[in-house]
Amino acid sequence: MLRDYLRLSMKSLRRRSLRSWLTILGIVVGVAAVVALIAIGEGMQRSVEQQFDTIGYNTIILGEAAGTVVGSTWPSAPTDLPAGGSLLEGRSPEEIEALRAKSQGGAMGGRFLEGRSPEGATQTPVVSDVMSSMEVLESLAELPTVAVTGAQRNETAMITSEGLAGIGILRLVGMTASMPNDFPLYFEGYGIAEGRAFTDEDLHVVVLGPGVAADMVVGIGDEISIQGTPFEVIGILTEPEQVSGGFTVGETKFSLFVPIPALESLFGNQGAFSLAFLEVTDGTNIDIAVQQVRDTFTQAGKPISATTASELSAEIGATLSSVNLTLSAIAGIALLVGVLGVMNTMYMSVLERTREIGIMKAVGAKDRDVLGLFLIESSLLGLIGGALGVLLGVGISGLAGRLISASLTFGTVSQVAESAGLQAAESARLVPAFSPWLILAALGLSLVLGALAGVLPAWRGAKLPPVKALRYE
């Protein structure tokens, strides 16, 4: 029976093929928009999740709360300095110190996830407000649930060398020696090309970004001056290459890396850090652990912003979700217009075929037969539109995904990451996600919408009195 209805409906659609196709086109556009936007949205979501997966969900990221410590986060370059720092030539030391101070002042505060009040007395190590941030971190490191910690502190420093005519103002990173090994995912691109990395025993040694080494014309064993103190060059980093996913220590090419004690000897402010990582042991509840970390720092009078990869991921996910919802709603309007088109076409069809309805009724068609025929016809319009719309949506989102990946950095991620004192290594690749669920839902939705659009017209056709229908010219 259904097959007969389908055949009859197909024939009637084919007869009015131009109008049928135009009607279908309305659905195609709507469905394609919905599918494309959802697929892109899902793709973004997934891409974000993947990035955080590579970071690992066992890691807590610590950044000092804004204003507590000078130079607490990554310095951003002053506007009159080229991004990534530069080597300045021919400027007076006063000018340079002014620039340096400006650069510090422009530092961004760690703003995310702050203002959460620590609740519940979780067991915390005994700390006091005479302890430095670093000491608090170390006391946390002794907890059995903490696997490893690492910290870094960033300053902007004046650099000179024999081979350099002027003075360089560059980013100086002080960090614990084992950090690149303990948190390799954050240090992608931090590879030693020449020489060696420093150890905890080293003090006035420096590892140079390749750009710094080239501009200063120095090699392994040479000496450079940082803030007037001589440092021995022991390592030069590899040329940074684009890596996918994960965060790095930031721009490495024009940075200098020294042991934290060496940096403290230049800038004072003992025991401060800009950014620290704390990895909990497997099986530890990270949500409890992060609260414990916050509590401990608060107790020590050093309120800190601490977050986990999953919290970051959730926060970004929530933002993306609301964006996706808005976009989908707009696409939904397009779909609604398509549905109204189907309704209009079906009304026209009922009107045009009034006499045919009369004939069908004369040869024994019941009201429900007529209703069924028209409903199937409008459902077919919806379904065909839906199927083509899915195909078009796949095409559009694939293209859009490629364009977005190629031209834009992943705004949201890099922004949040920056506020955490991190930098996205590069824009994530955006691959639209087509779950079978999405495709089935799109097809199902267009079928149902098509049927719904046909209900009123089909009802009108079904209820036509046969005599009236037969007399209709």
Add this chain to the structure above:
Amino acid sequence: MIEVQSASRTFTMGATQVHALRGVNLKIEDGEFVAIMGPSGSGKSTLMYLLGALDKPNGGSIFHGDQDVATCNSNGLADLRGRRIGFVFQMFSLMPTLSALENVELPMVFQRMPHAKRRVRAAELLELVGMADRAKHLPKELSGGEQQRVAIARALANDPDLLLADEPTGNLDSETGLQIIELLRQLNLERGMTEILVTHDEALTKHVDRTIRLLDGCVSAKGKDEGEDGEQAPIAVASSDGQEANLSSGASASSPSCSSAGGAAHA
């Protein structure tokens, strides 16, 4: 047997009431070939719709066997049409998107007959009306006469008791029209099928057993078939009090038989 008992049908058009039928009584025996004649506005189309269970009377009854059209709901009427009545309309009554064969299949589709079975039957019926070689053609590829043959085949699809033909020759030239009437007559004789022919073409009356004449919504007493065979068939006419009177062929009454009070249209 088909029996119409004081059937009336009134249409409301705006503020006016149009009395299309004013208490019609008639009987049609099984196997009869009857013509219903009358000028425009006489109510013959309305009567045909009532006989064909396409419409219900406002008053009175229309019995197909023991089933009263007046008491059927819309599904019941559809069943009656689908199983017991076949229709041949004046023109353009074939579904334009369906081939001749598919048009003949259509009534069987609505009776839920299996596909293979109805294919075979449709082909047989097309053969019967001499259209076997045109089975795959669409209506627009067929001549008027051919279309009516297909329509007749379709009317026979569910093996009805009654075939109703509404001006089946109206759009045909006289020769083709004659062929169609002969086909209908042949089906009536060979299959013993009751047939009612609604027409205003006086020439067709000589092919039928009996002619019922309608005038102003009533059966006219001058309804007796005056065909060559002289066979007498009873005609039921209504009297004003709804009493039936069987008039013989010899009845000379020439005035409308229903003299219901206010017989003139009270529009």
